Amino acid sequence: MNSLVDFLKELVSIKTELRIEDGKVIRENYEKAAEFIASSAEDLGLKIDTVVFEDRFGKVPVVMIEPEGVDREESIALVSHYDVVPAKGPWLIKGHEMDPYEPLLIDGKLYGRGAADDKSAIAASIYALKEALEEGRRFKFKPVLVIAGDEEGGPLGIKTLLDEGFKWDKAVILDASADYLSIGASGVIHGWVRVFGKNGHAGYPHIAENAVSKLVNVISFIQEEYGSVRYGKISRYPSPPGSPFPNLWGRFNFTILKLGEGEVEKHNVIPGEAVAGFDARLLPEEDDEEAVRELVSFFSKAFSKYGVKGCVEIIAKLRGWYTTDEKLKEDAVKSVKKAIKTVGLNQEVRIAAELGGNDGTFFFLKGIPVVAIGAIRSENNIHSDNEFVYIRDVEFLKEFVKALVTEG
Incomplete structure (x- = not known):
């Protein structure tokens, strides 16, 4: 896999739909996606650990990824998910008919189900750790990418992982807006x-x-x-x-x-x-x-x-959640500012709470401070036809993660 974009395209092409039909949970290709994520990260020199939860409807792997040899006093979970809501094609993009699971890159936008929500975050966070290692950066946290399924309404996922006793000192939900740093959710x-x-x-x-x-x-x-x-x-x-x-x-x-x-x-x-x-x-x-x-x-x-x-x-x-760690909030604001400058985005650093909710609640209830940010914007058509992500926003999220978990 040669680049972040190549990785993201390949991941989007794996149909990982979560559906509830007649009381049954239908999970498509969870294991295939988890295996692809894990093997790709391993090829990039990262350390992999996979935990698998199972119910009568099937298995839900959670892939945890961290840089080799990083031992810091505080850990931070960087959370994303590989499951997606169902998509029905074909989509019509600028005169092109496309299958939602055959991603299309046009004018800096990658179209496909999950391109924004939330496979963009998986790609951004993996390549952030890769580049931080290659650039010889000093880590200020022990970062752990936590990549789960069942976020889109299934019974297993992050809550199950935390209930099983997995714990980190801080958390960032990478399944949120690129327009602002979220310090709470409804x-x-x-x-x-x-x-x-x-x-x-x-x-x-x-x-x-x-x-x-x-x-x-x-x-x-x-x-x-x-x-x-x-x-x-x-x-x-x-x-x-x-x-x-x-x-x-x-x-x-x-x-x-x-x-x-x-x-x-x-x-x-x-x-x-x-x-x-x-x-x-x-x-x-x-x-x-x-x-x-x-x-x-x-x-x-x-x-x-x-x-x-x-x-x-x-x-x-x-219940909703809000940030309980002012230092985490300050560090995140600085990291957003740095990422905006590095990528050259024309936007200010904004802070807000979300109108919707996310997995931050489960960390909040365990006493783990949390903030949220992502590569999603209001025009990205998430959960709808013609979903896309701006490649610049994936780069922005990658730079945010690098700035947050490393010094300098």
Whole structure:
């Protein structure tokens, strides 16, 4: 493998999709990708250790890479992932039809699923360590690249690794924006609200109870009453560039509407059960358990006000995180500044907390200080058709890692 770009192209060509189908976790080519990453890093003179987790759906390798002979008092984990969300082709790029797993390099942009999220970070961090060794740099940390799967919604991954007792003194999540250094991320609550009525013929509404109408009332109450409370929560951490408010704020949305399982979807049938899915976003410093209690209490008020029989199911929650180590933050800011200058990017050093969440939470909960940065920009179409990464941003991330883990 002759260059960072060649490596990244080869890695993108390995289809490592993570899908959930009928309750089954489908993992494609995890082992192939892990073997390619490990063998490529080894060929570059780096030390490799692979840990494999397994469940009834298959294996999830975690590749850990570090420079040979580096023994420093403090360790730092540089975290990325090789799994990707599903892609359907062909994509149309400037008149070219392409398969999402046959990467295409045009005008300094590499197109392909995972090119930005998050295989760019794998390439950048591996080549950062390679170049640091070749340049004879003195390391100030013992850096360990932690490259995992199942980040895009699977049950195994970084959390499992940390729960198994793996630990580092500091961590950097390399699965974030290139526009700013992240010093925090939002928490999240996902769930369903189910409202029950009595089904019947639409021509005889007086002998039925319309679950849809009841759910509409509940949704309206929650959006107005709870929404104002959630949106009124303001973080002490700044928002990303382009946000409508200077500091991160709470958010709430209903995102799914459907009839209950077994209900007949016909215009002339009044349904007996209606369901809505919701997404609540928490401040980085907010307690997730307390946030759940507050949300559920508002649903209870809605049920009571409208005489609705219903229930709330919380299916996922993840608290946010924030940086607890000012020295790590200072070092990261200096490294961003140096990387911008080295690559010649026309941008300022910005600091913000993320509107979404990431694996930083799992380090935060283990008491490991964390920051985040990456090679991803808002226009990169991640999780969508025509995903791409700017090669200059991969170089930027590589230079950031070199500056952070070495002296001078």
